[in-house]
Amino acid sequence: MHIALVTAGGAGMFCGSCLHDNSWARALREAGHEVTLIPLYTPLRVDDEDFTSTRVFYGGINVYLDQYLPGWRWLPRWLTRGLDAPRLLRWATRRGVSNNPAELGAMTVAMLKGPRGPQAAEGAELVRFLARDLRPDVVVFSNMLLCAEVERLKSVFAGPVFCTLQGDDIYIEGLREPYRGQVLDLLRPIAAALDGVIVHSRFYAEFMQSYLGIPREKFHRLPLAIDCRGHTGRPKPVGSPPTIGYFARLAPEKGFEEFVAAGVALNRRRQNFRLLAGGYLPPQHRSYVDDALKRAGPLGSRFDYAGSPDTLAEKVALLSRCDVFSVPAPYLEPKGLYVLEAWANGVPVVQPGHGHFPELLEEVGGGLCVPSGDPQVLAEAWDELLRDESRRRALAEQAWREVRTRHDLPALASASERLFAACAKRTAPASRSADGRPR
Incomplete structure (x- = not known):
């Protein structure tokens, strides 16, 4: 055909x-x-x-x-x-x-x-x-x-x-x-x-x-x-300090500001973590991102924006640094490729309970759904996974395995x-x- x-x-x-x-x-x-x-x-x-x-x-x-x-x-x-x-x-x-x-x-x-x-x-x-x-x-x-x-x-x-x-x-x-x-x-x-x-x-x-x-x-x-063949990351023990990652367009519809706000909220509960963000910054959203980064001030050097990787290898390297992954999009996402990419590299996710995310998590497991628009609740979910290593690791293993069965190219x-x-x-x-x- x-x-x-x-x-x-x-x-x-x-x-x-x-x-x-x-x-x-x-x-x-x-x-x-x-x-x-x-x-x-x-x-x-x-x-x-x-x-x-x-x-x-x-x-x-x-x-x-x-x-x-x-x-x-x-x-x-x-x-x-x-x-x-x-x-x-x-x-x-x-x-x-x-x-x-x-x-x-x-x-x-x-x-x-x-x-x-x-x-x-x-x-x-x-x-x-x-x-x-x-x-x-x-x-x-x-x-x-x-x-x-x-x-x-x-x-x-x-x-x-x-x-x-x-x-x-x-x-x-x-x-x-x-x-x-x-x-x-x-x-x-x-x-x-x-x-x-x-x-x-x-x-x-x-x-x-x-x-x-x-x-x-x-x-x-x-x-x-x-194509899971290029995603070579594997489930791994939690880092020291653990890293919470974001990889998507830096834009209001992807929830970058909420990601940062949740990091600031988590900082009031614990300090041994890092935030890592990557993705394309559209010119029309520069002021939005600048405002979000100013709010990340309490995190100091524990917040890292890695830019937009040019190659698949660079993307995989970024995702492989993460222990938990979130793109808290307020937009009702019809796809969510970044969730599959996180899973393919052995990283469990915490995502809003709307759009395509509940369906993906129902099919694959590999994470948690939380209400959208509440950085405090998001921070609590991150903390929950980071404090329960056996559960976080089990979710990572399940996601790594199931995404290769249900969401690979064949x-x-x-x-x-x-x-x-x-x-x-x-x-x-x-x-x-x-x-x-x-x-």
Whole structure:
């Protein structure tokens, strides 16, 4: 089977959805399938082997010029395509590219207009590539905001078209009005045109049914997965002093401020511990992080921000220093890859009791769930695990073992195969020509 995965580049940052899509491509290839991972906007940045194709569609420079430079959209594509070169796009992202939804409302609306918007030429090019040149058996878009051309694609492509929902709502809710409402209005008919919607949790399926008005029968759940082979950490005795770790984007939705506040609360109970944080710092959240770090003053040198690791080995080294791990996200997380990564390196977790976390902990064990938004309760849970070494170690061992059974790449590949095979049987096997006639 040939699967096309259409994903969005992270504008130079590590993006959980990008990392998962890259791992998904690897899983399917190792299971014997042909996979084409197609980046949009910018090349992907991953910390492992990159499985993306070299061609970037909807190159970010052209998308911007289509939107804001009068007449640019009418230039022939042979004249503008050079601006989609991956090397040029990487250079542009290093010079600073905003991915702040509060600044991107007008462009998001324009993109979702598809054939009626200023980026119509780029959309037509992607549709031609998928339906005429690539001709896969299945197409999967990695989020709903990439699906502007689904209706045009389905007029010339007979295979099933899916979309994976991986946190689309947090971007949409970050848009200013009137753009937020316009985006929701544009997305609902797009969602109706899809053959299926993929999620990683029961929670997010139920939430998005209401949020976008998608019928329950369109949802399919696949396991969240990582490639555990690269995660070489093992359960170990608690350190002296013990280390409590955080590894995620430094942002309000991930709860970095609550992580710091819980450390300060724990400091009133015990002083023999360290806090270790790592992850990407978005430019729009610098003042938020600065404020949180000021509150970490009572911890002194026992708080360490390790930056954003560039490689998988550096990430594993950071996680392997931890004895307990927490990302106390107030956002109702639909994925939580960082939990799998902590488990894969033998570290138990303490997570909020909402979003995907209760489901993960029910499946794997490996930690505790606590109420969200209460740093004192979080600190007490950390202290509880650090004082009971036999329990902490047992949770670490269970998590290390179970994540390799339930959330490794073979589990994702097997579930994907079953889904795509079942849906492909319900659709015609060949693409159609540009006028909609079967080939």
